[in-house]
Amino acid sequence: MKGEVIEDAALLMDRRDSVATALEDLESGRVLKFDGQKIALTDRVPFGHKFALDPMESGEEIYKYGAVIGRTTADVPAGTWVHTHNCESTRGRGDQEGTER
Template sequence: MAIDAIMLNSADNVATAVQILKAGQKADVRLGHDIRQILIGEDIPYGHKFAVHSIPKGQEIMKYGEVIGRATQEIREGHHAHTQNIESLRGRGDLQGEA
């Protein structure tokens, strides 16, 4: 079965598109041997992330089981999760000592 996106850890709240996804499409998202469908709410470029459930403003963004950022606004399920709505928490000298 072909997949449209992948998640690598059950703690992840975003998936990565492995092909271009179009708004209105039902994407097959793989986590291990499990496949779930997510309705895509807006076009998602290849290699970009999207929310697998609604993420409230301020919540940590999890990818590969690791915190990669924080939502700067609500990110609805199936919507693009990128620089327009995620604040990076990696490589920032002003956050030393913070998780």
């Protein structure tokens, strides 16, 4: 499997990523230890969904697979479920032509 597994519960695809992907349903309050830090999940994170590894400010780019996949639409604390309620995709959007990096 490509990437790094975090406590058999999440997958980090690339070291540049700002999110990890849940490998199972993860309950709010669970603490994951990774790379010398503890990440306390502030939300329930469904299988296959993303959560923030570090705090992100509104408008900040979100990295997965070592590339920008979107941006936050609100401040996102570490451990927060990252989904349509707090981020938007920037991939393949004609209305944002030339704004992708």
